[in-house]
Amino acid sequence: MIMDCEKYVGKCVCGREHTLETKKVVVEAGAIANFEQYMADVGLADKKRVVVYDSMIYALTEGKHVKADQEIVLEAKGLRAEDTVIEEMMEKLENPEVIVAYGAGTIMDFGRYPAFKLGIPFVAVPTLASSDGFTANICSAILNGQKKSTAMCAPVLVVTDLDIIKGAPAxxxxxxxxxxxxxxxxxxxxxxxxxxxxxxxxxxxxxxxxxxxxxxxxxxxxxxxxxxxxxxxxxxxxxxxxxxxxxxxxxxxxxxxxxxxxxxxxxxxxxxxxxxxxxxxxxxxxxxxxxxxxxxxxxxxxxxxxxxxxxxxxxxxxxxxxxxxxxxxxxxxxxxxxxxxxxxxxxxxxxxxxxxxxxxxxxxxxxxxxxxxxxxxxxxxxxxxxxxxxxxxxxxxxxxxxxxxxxxxxxxxx
Ligand SMILES: [Zn+2]
Ligand SMILES: [Zn+2]
The missing domain is CATH 1.20.1090.10 (Dehydroquinate synthase-like - alpha domain)
Structure with missing residues:
Protein backbone atom coordinates (compact mmCIF):
# COMPACT_ATOMS: atom_id res chain seq x y z
CA MET A 1 0.00 0.00 0.00
CA ILE A 2 1.25 3.47 -0.84
CA MET A 3 -0.05 6.46 1.07
CA ASP A 4 -0.07 9.78 -0.70
CA CYS A 5 0.17 12.34 2.06
CA GLU A 6 -0.98 15.32 -0.01
CA LYS A 7 -4.63 14.82 0.89
CA TYR A 8 -4.02 15.81 4.51
CA VAL A 9 -2.20 19.03 3.62
CA GLY A 10 -3.65 22.51 3.26
CA LYS A 11 -6.49 24.59 4.64
CA CYS A 12 -8.60 22.57 7.06
CA VAL A 13 -12.04 22.83 8.64
CA CYS A 14 -10.29 23.38 12.00
CA GLY A 15 -9.11 26.76 10.75
CA ARG A 16 -5.46 25.83 10.48
CA GLU A 17 -3.35 25.17 7.44
CA HIS A 18 -1.74 21.73 7.91
CA THR A 19 1.66 20.88 6.48
CA LEU A 20 3.61 17.63 6.20
CA GLU A 21 7.26 17.07 5.45
CA THR A 22 6.42 13.46 4.59
CA LYS A 23 5.43 13.19 0.95
CA LYS A 24 5.08 9.47 0.55
CA VAL A 25 4.74 6.38 2.76
CA VAL A 26 5.31 2.98 1.16
CA VAL A 27 4.33 -0.23 2.98
CA GLU A 28 4.77 -3.14 0.58
CA ALA A 29 6.37 -6.51 0.17
CA GLY A 30 9.60 -6.14 -1.78
CA ALA A 31 9.52 -2.33 -1.46
CA ILE A 32 13.30 -2.11 -1.19
CA ALA A 33 13.65 -3.33 -4.78
CA ASN A 34 11.87 -0.15 -5.94
CA PHE A 35 13.70 2.19 -3.57
CA GLU A 36 15.33 4.23 -6.36
CA GLN A 37 11.97 4.85 -7.98
CA TYR A 38 10.49 6.13 -4.71
CA MET A 39 13.51 8.39 -4.19
CA ALA A 40 12.94 9.77 -7.70
CA ASP A 41 9.23 10.30 -6.96
CA VAL A 42 10.11 12.67 -4.11
CA GLY A 43 12.94 14.36 -6.02
CA LEU A 44 15.83 12.87 -4.06
CA ALA A 45 17.27 10.36 -6.54
CA ASP A 46 20.25 12.47 -7.62
CA LYS A 47 21.18 13.88 -4.23
CA LYS A 48 24.46 12.84 -2.62
CA ARG A 49 23.40 10.15 -0.19
CA VAL A 50 24.62 8.74 3.10
CA VAL A 51 22.92 5.58 4.37
CA VAL A 52 23.13 4.81 8.11
CA TYR A 53 22.66 1.31 9.58
CA ASP A 54 23.62 -0.44 12.78
CA SER A 55 25.80 -3.53 12.48
CA MET A 56 23.02 -5.95 13.42
CA ILE A 57 20.52 -4.64 10.87
CA TYR A 58 23.29 -4.40 8.28
CA ALA A 59 24.00 -8.10 8.66
CA LEU A 60 20.32 -9.12 8.87
CA THR A 61 19.35 -7.25 5.70
CA GLU A 62 22.24 -8.37 3.52
CA GLY A 63 21.16 -8.32 -0.11
CA LYS A 64 18.56 -5.65 0.68
CA HIS A 65 20.85 -2.68 1.23
CA VAL A 66 20.26 0.48 -0.76
CA LYS A 67 22.67 2.34 -3.04
CA ALA A 68 24.84 4.83 -1.21
CA ASP A 69 27.54 7.44 -1.85
CA GLN A 70 28.61 6.87 1.73
CA GLU A 71 27.65 4.04 4.06
CA ILE A 72 27.92 4.28 7.83
CA VAL A 73 27.50 1.12 9.91
CA LEU A 74 27.35 1.85 13.64
CA GLU A 75 28.22 -0.80 16.21
CA ALA A 76 24.84 -2.12 17.36
CA LYS A 77 26.00 -3.29 20.77
CA GLY A 78 25.24 -0.61 23.36
CA LEU A 79 24.19 1.91 20.72
CA ARG A 80 22.29 4.79 22.28
CA ALA A 81 20.57 7.68 20.57
CA GLU A 82 22.30 10.53 22.38
CA ASP A 83 23.40 13.89 20.98
CA THR A 84 27.08 13.32 21.81
CA VAL A 85 27.10 9.95 20.02
CA ILE A 86 25.20 11.30 17.02
CA GLU A 87 27.52 14.30 16.72
CA GLU A 88 30.50 11.96 16.74
CA MET A 89 28.97 10.18 13.75
CA MET A 90 28.29 13.53 12.06
CA GLU A 91 32.01 14.27 11.97
CA LYS A 92 32.40 11.41 9.51
CA LEU A 93 29.77 12.70 7.10
CA GLU A 94 31.07 13.60 3.63
CA ASN A 95 28.75 16.52 2.86
CA PRO A 96 25.60 14.50 2.15
CA GLU A 97 22.52 16.12 0.59
CA VAL A 98 20.18 13.47 1.99
CA ILE A 99 20.40 10.99 4.88
CA VAL A 100 18.78 7.56 4.74
CA ALA A 101 18.21 5.96 8.16
CA TYR A 102 17.81 2.21 7.77
CA GLY A 103 16.77 0.34 10.94
CA ALA A 104 14.64 0.53 14.08
CA GLY A 105 13.79 3.47 16.33
CA THR A 106 17.30 4.23 17.57
CA ILE A 107 18.74 4.54 14.07
CA MET A 108 15.97 6.95 13.07
CA ASP A 109 17.40 9.56 15.43
CA PHE A 110 20.79 9.10 13.74
CA GLY A 111 19.03 10.26 10.57
CA ARG A 112 16.63 12.81 12.02
CA TYR A 113 19.03 14.73 14.25
CA PRO A 114 21.80 15.30 11.66
CA ALA A 115 19.20 16.09 8.96
CA PHE A 116 17.68 18.70 11.25
CA LYS A 117 21.07 20.18 12.19
CA LEU A 118 22.31 20.24 8.58
CA GLY A 119 18.99 21.38 7.11
CA ILE A 120 18.82 18.48 4.65
CA PRO A 121 16.05 15.92 4.04
CA PHE A 122 16.00 12.46 5.55
CA VAL A 123 14.44 9.20 4.46
CA ALA A 124 13.34 6.40 6.78
CA VAL A 125 13.60 2.70 6.03
CA PRO A 126 12.04 1.13 9.15
CA THR A 127 12.88 -2.51 9.83
CA LEU A 128 10.30 -2.71 12.64
CA ALA A 129 6.93 -1.06 13.11
CA SER A 130 6.32 -1.48 16.82
CA SER A 131 5.49 2.17 17.50
CA ASP A 132 4.20 5.22 15.68
CA GLY A 133 7.36 7.30 15.72
CA PHE A 134 8.51 6.74 12.14
CA THR A 135 6.23 9.28 10.45
CA ALA A 136 6.37 11.72 13.36
CA ASN A 137 8.66 14.72 13.58
CA ILE A 138 9.72 13.91 17.12
CA CYS A 139 13.31 13.16 18.11
CA SER A 140 13.52 10.95 21.18
CA ALA A 141 17.30 10.98 21.56
CA ILE A 142 18.92 12.00 24.84
CA LEU A 143 19.73 15.71 24.46
CA ASN A 144 21.95 17.51 26.98
CA GLY A 145 21.73 14.46 29.20
CA GLN A 146 17.91 14.43 29.25
CA LYS A 147 15.48 12.03 27.66
CA LYS A 148 12.79 14.25 26.27
CA SER A 149 10.74 14.24 23.07
CA THR A 150 11.79 17.20 20.93
CA ALA A 151 10.17 18.34 17.69
CA MET A 152 12.70 18.22 14.84
CA CYS A 153 11.91 17.00 11.34
CA ALA A 154 10.04 14.13 9.73
CA PRO A 155 11.21 11.87 6.92
CA VAL A 156 10.33 13.06 3.41
CA LEU A 157 9.90 9.44 2.39
CA VAL A 158 9.22 6.27 4.39
CA VAL A 159 9.87 2.94 2.68
CA THR A 160 8.82 -0.13 4.64
CA ASP A 161 9.50 -3.51 3.14
CA LEU A 162 7.03 -6.06 4.53
CA ASP A 163 9.50 -8.86 3.75
CA ILE A 164 11.81 -7.29 6.35
CA ILE A 165 9.12 -6.17 8.83
CA LYS A 166 7.50 -9.59 8.99
CA GLY A 167 10.59 -10.90 10.80
CA ALA A 168 9.69 -8.78 13.84
CA PRO A 169 9.64 -10.72 17.12
CA ALA A 170 6.16 -11.44 18.55
ZN1 LIG B 1 -7.30 20.59 10.92
ZN1 LIG C 1 3.23 5.72 21.68
Missing amino acids: RLVSSGINDILSKYISITDWKISKIVANEYYCPMVSDLAKEALDIMREAADKYAATGVADHEAMTMAQMKSGLTMQLLNHSRAASGAEHLMAHLVEMQPPRFEGAEGIHGECVGVGTYACIKKYHELAALPTPKAKAFEPLSDEWITEKFGERLAAGIIKENSADVLGTFDPQSIVDHWDEIKALIDAIPSAEEMEALYKGCNCKYLPEHVGIKPELAEEMLCISAAIRNRLTLIRMLRVLDFE
Whole structure:
Protein backbone atom coordinates (compact mmCIF):
# COMPACT_ATOMS: atom_id res chain seq x y z
CA MET A 1 0.00 0.00 0.00
CA ILE A 2 1.25 3.47 -0.84
CA MET A 3 -0.05 6.46 1.07
CA ASP A 4 -0.07 9.78 -0.70
CA CYS A 5 0.17 12.34 2.06
CA GLU A 6 -0.98 15.32 -0.01
CA LYS A 7 -4.63 14.82 0.89
CA TYR A 8 -4.02 15.81 4.51
CA VAL A 9 -2.20 19.03 3.62
CA GLY A 10 -3.65 22.51 3.26
CA LYS A 11 -6.49 24.59 4.64
CA CYS A 12 -8.60 22.57 7.06
CA VAL A 13 -12.04 22.83 8.64
CA CYS A 14 -10.29 23.38 12.00
CA GLY A 15 -9.11 26.76 10.75
CA ARG A 16 -5.46 25.83 10.48
CA GLU A 17 -3.35 25.17 7.44
CA HIS A 18 -1.74 21.73 7.91
CA THR A 19 1.66 20.88 6.48
CA LEU A 20 3.61 17.63 6.20
CA GLU A 21 7.26 17.07 5.45
CA THR A 22 6.42 13.46 4.59
CA LYS A 23 5.43 13.19 0.95
CA LYS A 24 5.08 9.47 0.55
CA VAL A 25 4.74 6.38 2.76
CA VAL A 26 5.31 2.98 1.16
CA VAL A 27 4.33 -0.23 2.98
CA GLU A 28 4.77 -3.14 0.58
CA ALA A 29 6.37 -6.51 0.17
CA GLY A 30 9.60 -6.14 -1.78
CA ALA A 31 9.52 -2.33 -1.46
CA ILE A 32 13.30 -2.11 -1.19
CA ALA A 33 13.65 -3.33 -4.78
CA ASN A 34 11.87 -0.15 -5.94
CA PHE A 35 13.70 2.19 -3.57
CA GLU A 36 15.33 4.23 -6.36
CA GLN A 37 11.97 4.85 -7.98
CA TYR A 38 10.49 6.13 -4.71
CA MET A 39 13.51 8.39 -4.19
CA ALA A 40 12.94 9.77 -7.70
CA ASP A 41 9.23 10.30 -6.96
CA VAL A 42 10.11 12.67 -4.11
CA GLY A 43 12.94 14.36 -6.02
CA LEU A 44 15.83 12.87 -4.06
CA ALA A 45 17.27 10.36 -6.54
CA ASP A 46 20.25 12.47 -7.62
CA LYS A 47 21.18 13.88 -4.23
CA LYS A 48 24.46 12.84 -2.62
CA ARG A 49 23.40 10.15 -0.19
CA VAL A 50 24.62 8.74 3.10
CA VAL A 51 22.92 5.58 4.37
CA VAL A 52 23.13 4.81 8.11
CA TYR A 53 22.66 1.31 9.58
CA ASP A 54 23.62 -0.44 12.78
CA SER A 55 25.80 -3.53 12.48
CA MET A 56 23.02 -5.95 13.42
CA ILE A 57 20.52 -4.64 10.87
CA TYR A 58 23.29 -4.40 8.28
CA ALA A 59 24.00 -8.10 8.66
CA LEU A 60 20.32 -9.12 8.87
CA THR A 61 19.35 -7.25 5.70
CA GLU A 62 22.24 -8.37 3.52
CA GLY A 63 21.16 -8.32 -0.11
CA LYS A 64 18.56 -5.65 0.68
CA HIS A 65 20.85 -2.68 1.23
CA VAL A 66 20.26 0.48 -0.76
CA LYS A 67 22.67 2.34 -3.04
CA ALA A 68 24.84 4.83 -1.21
CA ASP A 69 27.54 7.44 -1.85
CA GLN A 70 28.61 6.87 1.73
CA GLU A 71 27.65 4.04 4.06
CA ILE A 72 27.92 4.28 7.83
CA VAL A 73 27.50 1.12 9.91
CA LEU A 74 27.35 1.85 13.64
CA GLU A 75 28.22 -0.80 16.21
CA ALA A 76 24.84 -2.12 17.36
CA LYS A 77 26.00 -3.29 20.77
CA GLY A 78 25.24 -0.61 23.36
CA LEU A 79 24.19 1.91 20.72
CA ARG A 80 22.29 4.79 22.28
CA ALA A 81 20.57 7.68 20.57
CA GLU A 82 22.30 10.53 22.38
CA ASP A 83 23.40 13.89 20.98
CA THR A 84 27.08 13.32 21.81
CA VAL A 85 27.10 9.95 20.02
CA ILE A 86 25.20 11.30 17.02
CA GLU A 87 27.52 14.30 16.72
CA GLU A 88 30.50 11.96 16.74
CA MET A 89 28.97 10.18 13.75
CA MET A 90 28.29 13.53 12.06
CA GLU A 91 32.01 14.27 11.97
CA LYS A 92 32.40 11.41 9.51
CA LEU A 93 29.77 12.70 7.10
CA GLU A 94 31.07 13.60 3.63
CA ASN A 95 28.75 16.52 2.86
CA PRO A 96 25.60 14.50 2.15
CA GLU A 97 22.52 16.12 0.59
CA VAL A 98 20.18 13.47 1.99
CA ILE A 99 20.40 10.99 4.88
CA VAL A 100 18.78 7.56 4.74
CA ALA A 101 18.21 5.96 8.16
CA TYR A 102 17.81 2.21 7.77
CA GLY A 103 16.77 0.34 10.94
CA ALA A 104 14.64 0.53 14.08
CA GLY A 105 13.79 3.47 16.33
CA THR A 106 17.30 4.23 17.57
CA ILE A 107 18.74 4.54 14.07
CA MET A 108 15.97 6.95 13.07
CA ASP A 109 17.40 9.56 15.43
CA PHE A 110 20.79 9.10 13.74
CA GLY A 111 19.03 10.26 10.57
CA ARG A 112 16.63 12.81 12.02
CA TYR A 113 19.03 14.73 14.25
CA PRO A 114 21.80 15.30 11.66
CA ALA A 115 19.20 16.09 8.96
CA PHE A 116 17.68 18.70 11.25
CA LYS A 117 21.07 20.18 12.19
CA LEU A 118 22.31 20.24 8.58
CA GLY A 119 18.99 21.38 7.11
CA ILE A 120 18.82 18.48 4.65
CA PRO A 121 16.05 15.92 4.04
CA PHE A 122 16.00 12.46 5.55
CA VAL A 123 14.44 9.20 4.46
CA ALA A 124 13.34 6.40 6.78
CA VAL A 125 13.60 2.70 6.03
CA PRO A 126 12.04 1.13 9.15
CA THR A 127 12.88 -2.51 9.83
CA LEU A 128 10.30 -2.71 12.64
CA ALA A 129 6.93 -1.06 13.11
CA SER A 130 6.32 -1.48 16.82
CA SER A 131 5.49 2.17 17.50
CA ASP A 132 4.20 5.22 15.68
CA GLY A 133 7.36 7.30 15.72
CA PHE A 134 8.51 6.74 12.14
CA THR A 135 6.23 9.28 10.45
CA ALA A 136 6.37 11.72 13.36
CA ASN A 137 8.66 14.72 13.58
CA ILE A 138 9.72 13.91 17.12
CA CYS A 139 13.31 13.16 18.11
CA SER A 140 13.52 10.95 21.18
CA ALA A 141 17.30 10.98 21.56
CA ILE A 142 18.92 12.00 24.84
CA LEU A 143 19.73 15.71 24.46
CA ASN A 144 21.95 17.51 26.98
CA GLY A 145 21.73 14.46 29.20
CA GLN A 146 17.91 14.43 29.25
CA LYS A 147 15.48 12.03 27.66
CA LYS A 148 12.79 14.25 26.27
CA SER A 149 10.74 14.24 23.07
CA THR A 150 11.79 17.20 20.93
CA ALA A 151 10.17 18.34 17.69
CA MET A 152 12.70 18.22 14.84
CA CYS A 153 11.91 17.00 11.34
CA ALA A 154 10.04 14.13 9.73
CA PRO A 155 11.21 11.87 6.92
CA VAL A 156 10.33 13.06 3.41
CA LEU A 157 9.90 9.44 2.39
CA VAL A 158 9.22 6.27 4.39
CA VAL A 159 9.87 2.94 2.68
CA THR A 160 8.82 -0.13 4.64
CA ASP A 161 9.50 -3.51 3.14
CA LEU A 162 7.03 -6.06 4.53
CA ASP A 163 9.50 -8.86 3.75
CA ILE A 164 11.81 -7.29 6.35
CA ILE A 165 9.12 -6.17 8.83
CA LYS A 166 7.50 -9.59 8.99
CA GLY A 167 10.59 -10.90 10.80
CA ALA A 168 9.69 -8.78 13.84
CA PRO A 169 9.64 -10.72 17.12
CA ALA A 170 6.16 -11.44 18.55
CA ARG A 171 6.85 -9.23 21.58
CA LEU A 172 7.22 -6.21 19.30
CA VAL A 173 4.07 -7.07 17.37
CA SER A 174 2.15 -7.07 20.67
CA SER A 175 3.80 -3.84 21.75
CA GLY A 176 2.86 -2.21 18.44
CA ILE A 177 -0.77 -3.26 18.90
CA ASN A 178 -0.75 -1.65 22.35
CA ASP A 179 0.66 1.64 21.09
CA ILE A 180 -2.27 2.08 18.70
CA LEU A 181 -5.09 0.71 20.91
CA SER A 182 -4.13 3.56 23.28
CA LYS A 183 -6.04 5.87 20.91
CA TYR A 184 -9.27 4.77 22.63
CA ILE A 185 -8.12 6.99 25.48
CA SER A 186 -6.03 9.67 23.74
CA ILE A 187 -8.80 10.63 21.31
CA THR A 188 -11.38 10.65 24.14
CA ASP A 189 -9.16 12.87 26.31
CA TRP A 190 -8.76 15.30 23.42
CA LYS A 191 -12.51 15.44 22.73
CA ILE A 192 -13.32 15.96 26.42
CA SER A 193 -10.76 18.78 26.63
CA LYS A 194 -12.32 20.44 23.60
CA ILE A 195 -15.78 20.23 25.20
CA VAL A 196 -14.89 21.43 28.70
CA ALA A 197 -11.99 23.82 28.11
CA ASN A 198 -12.43 24.74 24.44
CA GLU A 199 -9.02 23.34 23.60
CA TYR A 200 -8.00 23.45 19.94
CA TYR A 201 -9.36 20.37 18.18
CA CYS A 202 -9.11 19.19 14.58
CA PRO A 203 -11.79 16.75 13.41
CA MET A 204 -9.72 15.71 10.37
CA VAL A 205 -6.69 14.76 12.48
CA SER A 206 -8.89 13.15 15.12
CA ASP A 207 -10.50 11.05 12.37
CA LEU A 208 -7.05 10.05 11.09
CA ALA A 209 -6.10 8.83 14.57
CA LYS A 210 -9.42 6.96 14.72
CA GLU A 211 -8.69 5.42 11.30
CA ALA A 212 -5.34 4.16 12.63
CA LEU A 213 -7.16 2.75 15.66
CA ASP A 214 -9.82 1.01 13.56
CA ILE A 215 -7.22 -0.55 11.26
CA MET A 216 -5.24 -1.82 14.25
CA ARG A 217 -8.34 -3.06 16.07
CA GLU A 218 -9.34 -5.17 13.09
CA ALA A 219 -5.81 -6.53 12.74
CA ALA A 220 -5.64 -7.22 16.50
CA ASP A 221 -8.94 -9.14 16.43
CA LYS A 222 -7.58 -11.21 13.56
CA TYR A 223 -4.26 -11.74 15.34
CA ALA A 224 -6.05 -12.85 18.53
CA ALA A 225 -8.23 -15.28 16.59
CA THR A 226 -5.65 -16.77 14.22
CA GLY A 227 -2.18 -15.88 15.52
CA VAL A 228 -1.41 -14.41 12.11
CA ALA A 229 -0.14 -10.82 12.09
CA ASP A 230 -1.31 -8.63 9.22
CA HIS A 231 1.90 -6.62 9.05
CA GLU A 232 0.68 -4.41 6.24
CA ALA A 233 -2.38 -3.24 8.21
CA MET A 234 -0.47 -2.94 11.48
CA THR A 235 2.33 -0.93 9.89
CA MET A 236 -0.13 1.34 8.09
CA ALA A 237 -1.88 2.01 11.42
CA GLN A 238 1.47 3.09 12.93
CA MET A 239 2.23 5.33 9.95
CA LYS A 240 -1.16 7.07 10.09
CA SER A 241 -0.91 7.64 13.83
CA GLY A 242 2.57 9.13 13.40
CA LEU A 243 1.28 11.53 10.75
CA THR A 244 -1.20 13.01 13.25
CA MET A 245 1.79 14.27 15.28
CA GLN A 246 3.30 15.93 12.23
CA LEU A 247 -0.03 17.49 11.20
CA LEU A 248 -0.59 19.01 14.65
CA ASN A 249 3.05 19.55 15.47
CA HIS A 250 2.31 17.87 18.78
CA SER A 251 1.10 14.49 19.98
CA ARG A 252 -2.39 15.44 21.22
CA ALA A 253 -4.25 12.93 19.05
CA ALA A 254 -1.87 10.08 19.75
CA SER A 255 -1.06 10.51 23.43
CA GLY A 256 -3.36 11.13 26.40
CA ALA A 257 -3.43 10.05 30.04
CA GLU A 258 -2.43 6.49 29.06
CA HIS A 259 0.88 7.45 27.43
CA LEU A 260 2.09 9.05 30.64
CA MET A 261 2.50 5.53 32.03
CA ALA A 262 5.43 5.08 29.65
CA HIS A 263 7.02 8.22 31.06
CA LEU A 264 6.39 7.04 34.61
CA VAL A 265 8.15 3.76 33.93
CA GLU A 266 11.07 5.57 32.34
CA MET A 267 11.40 8.07 35.22
CA GLN A 268 11.15 5.45 37.96
CA PRO A 269 10.01 7.67 40.86
CA PRO A 270 10.08 6.23 44.41
CA ARG A 271 8.16 2.93 44.69
CA PHE A 272 8.35 2.48 40.89
CA GLU A 273 12.05 1.57 40.83
CA GLY A 274 11.35 -1.92 39.51
CA ALA A 275 9.27 -0.70 36.56
CA GLU A 276 10.45 -1.61 33.08
CA GLY A 277 9.00 -2.34 29.69
CA ILE A 278 9.18 -1.25 26.08
CA HIS A 279 7.11 1.75 25.02
CA GLY A 280 3.98 -0.03 23.78
CA GLU A 281 3.88 -2.33 26.81
CA CYS A 282 3.85 0.56 29.29
CA VAL A 283 1.28 2.35 27.15
CA GLY A 284 -0.89 -0.80 27.22
CA VAL A 285 -0.84 -0.78 31.01
CA GLY A 286 -1.85 2.88 30.98
CA THR A 287 -4.60 2.29 28.43
CA TYR A 288 -6.19 -0.58 30.33
CA ALA A 289 -6.04 1.30 33.65
CA CYS A 290 -7.66 4.36 32.05
CA ILE A 291 -10.36 2.33 30.30
CA LYS A 292 -11.29 0.73 33.63
CA LYS A 293 -11.22 4.05 35.46
CA TYR A 294 -13.19 5.99 32.82
CA HIS A 295 -15.98 3.41 32.79
CA GLU A 296 -16.08 3.41 36.61
CA LEU A 297 -16.43 7.21 36.62
CA ALA A 298 -19.16 7.12 33.99
CA ALA A 299 -21.18 4.75 36.17
CA LEU A 300 -21.15 7.17 39.13
CA PRO A 301 -23.69 9.95 39.72
CA THR A 302 -22.76 13.31 38.20
CA PRO A 303 -19.89 14.80 40.25
CA LYS A 304 -19.71 18.26 41.81
CA ALA A 305 -17.06 20.79 40.88
CA LYS A 306 -14.25 21.58 43.32
CA ALA A 307 -12.10 24.69 43.29
CA PHE A 308 -8.76 24.30 41.50
CA GLU A 309 -5.73 24.05 43.70
CA PRO A 310 -2.21 23.79 42.31
CA LEU A 311 -0.28 20.63 43.14
CA SER A 312 1.75 21.35 46.24
CA ASP A 313 5.54 21.11 46.16
CA GLU A 314 5.25 18.72 49.12
CA TRP A 315 2.97 16.32 47.23
CA ILE A 316 5.20 16.39 44.17
CA THR A 317 8.34 15.83 46.22
CA GLU A 318 6.72 12.96 48.11
CA LYS A 319 5.54 11.22 44.94
CA PHE A 320 8.53 11.93 42.68
CA GLY A 321 11.42 12.19 45.12
CA GLU A 322 14.13 14.85 45.27
CA ARG A 323 15.71 13.77 41.99
CA LEU A 324 12.63 14.45 39.85
CA ALA A 325 10.66 16.99 41.90
CA ALA A 326 12.10 20.20 40.41
CA GLY A 327 11.22 19.19 36.85
CA ILE A 328 7.67 18.19 37.78
CA ILE A 329 7.11 21.40 39.78
CA LYS A 330 8.22 23.41 36.76
CA GLU A 331 5.98 21.39 34.41
CA ASN A 332 2.96 22.17 36.60
CA SER A 333 3.72 25.83 37.23
CA ALA A 334 1.08 26.98 34.73
CA ASP A 335 -1.41 24.17 35.36
CA VAL A 336 -3.92 23.85 32.51
CA LEU A 337 -6.54 22.90 35.15
CA GLY A 338 -6.46 26.49 36.38
CA THR A 339 -7.40 27.92 32.98
CA PHE A 340 -11.13 27.14 32.94
CA ASP A 341 -14.08 26.83 35.32
CA PRO A 342 -14.31 23.25 36.68
CA GLN A 343 -18.11 23.63 36.59
CA SER A 344 -17.75 23.25 32.82
CA ILE A 345 -16.85 19.57 33.34
CA VAL A 346 -19.98 19.03 35.43
CA ASP A 347 -22.17 20.91 32.92
CA HIS A 348 -20.92 18.61 30.13
CA TRP A 349 -20.94 15.40 32.15
CA ASP A 350 -23.57 13.70 29.97
CA GLU A 351 -21.51 14.36 26.84
CA ILE A 352 -18.40 13.04 28.59
CA LYS A 353 -20.31 9.92 29.61
CA ALA A 354 -21.43 9.38 26.03
CA LEU A 355 -17.79 9.56 24.85
CA ILE A 356 -16.77 7.01 27.50
CA ASP A 357 -19.67 4.75 26.51
CA ALA A 358 -18.15 4.51 23.03
CA ILE A 359 -14.92 3.01 24.46
CA PRO A 360 -14.94 -0.82 24.62
CA SER A 361 -15.48 -2.27 28.09
CA ALA A 362 -12.57 -3.36 30.29
CA GLU A 363 -13.70 -6.99 29.86
CA GLU A 364 -13.64 -6.74 26.08
CA MET A 365 -10.17 -5.15 26.17
CA GLU A 366 -8.82 -7.70 28.62
CA ALA A 367 -9.89 -10.54 26.32
CA LEU A 368 -8.29 -8.80 23.34
CA TYR A 369 -5.05 -8.09 25.22
CA LYS A 370 -4.84 -11.71 26.31
CA GLY A 371 -5.52 -12.92 22.78
CA CYS A 372 -2.70 -10.74 21.42
CA ASN A 373 -0.25 -11.51 24.26
CA CYS A 374 -0.22 -7.83 25.14
CA LYS A 375 0.97 -6.47 28.46
CA TYR A 376 -1.87 -4.63 30.22
CA LEU A 377 -1.56 -5.04 34.00
CA PRO A 378 0.81 -3.04 36.26
CA GLU A 379 2.69 -6.19 37.27
CA HIS A 380 3.42 -6.89 33.58
CA VAL A 381 5.80 -3.92 33.62
CA GLY A 382 7.13 -4.33 37.13
CA ILE A 383 4.68 -2.01 38.91
CA LYS A 384 3.25 -3.32 42.17
CA PRO A 385 -0.49 -4.07 41.78
CA GLU A 386 -1.30 -2.09 44.92
CA LEU A 387 -0.08 1.04 43.10
CA ALA A 388 -2.64 0.54 40.31
CA GLU A 389 -4.93 3.36 41.47
CA GLU A 390 -2.22 5.79 42.46
CA MET A 391 -0.15 5.34 39.30
CA LEU A 392 -2.82 7.20 37.33
CA CYS A 393 -2.81 10.38 39.40
CA ILE A 394 0.97 10.35 39.79
CA SER A 395 1.54 9.93 36.05
CA ALA A 396 -1.00 12.69 35.32
CA ALA A 397 1.38 15.13 36.99
CA ILE A 398 4.20 14.33 34.56
CA ARG A 399 2.79 16.42 31.77
CA ASN A 400 0.73 19.59 31.87
CA ARG A 401 -1.86 18.30 29.41
CA LEU A 402 -5.59 18.13 30.05
CA THR A 403 -6.89 14.58 30.50
CA LEU A 404 -9.86 13.18 32.36
CA ILE A 405 -7.45 11.81 34.99
CA ARG A 406 -6.03 15.29 35.59
CA MET A 407 -9.57 16.67 35.84
CA LEU A 408 -10.27 14.38 38.82
CA ARG A 409 -8.46 16.97 40.96
CA VAL A 410 -11.36 19.42 40.46
CA LEU A 411 -14.18 16.89 40.74
CA ASP A 412 -15.94 15.54 43.80
CA PHE A 413 -17.76 12.22 43.38
CA GLU A 414 -18.73 11.93 47.10
ZN1 LIG B 1 -7.30 20.59 10.92
ZN1 LIG C 1 3.23 5.72 21.68
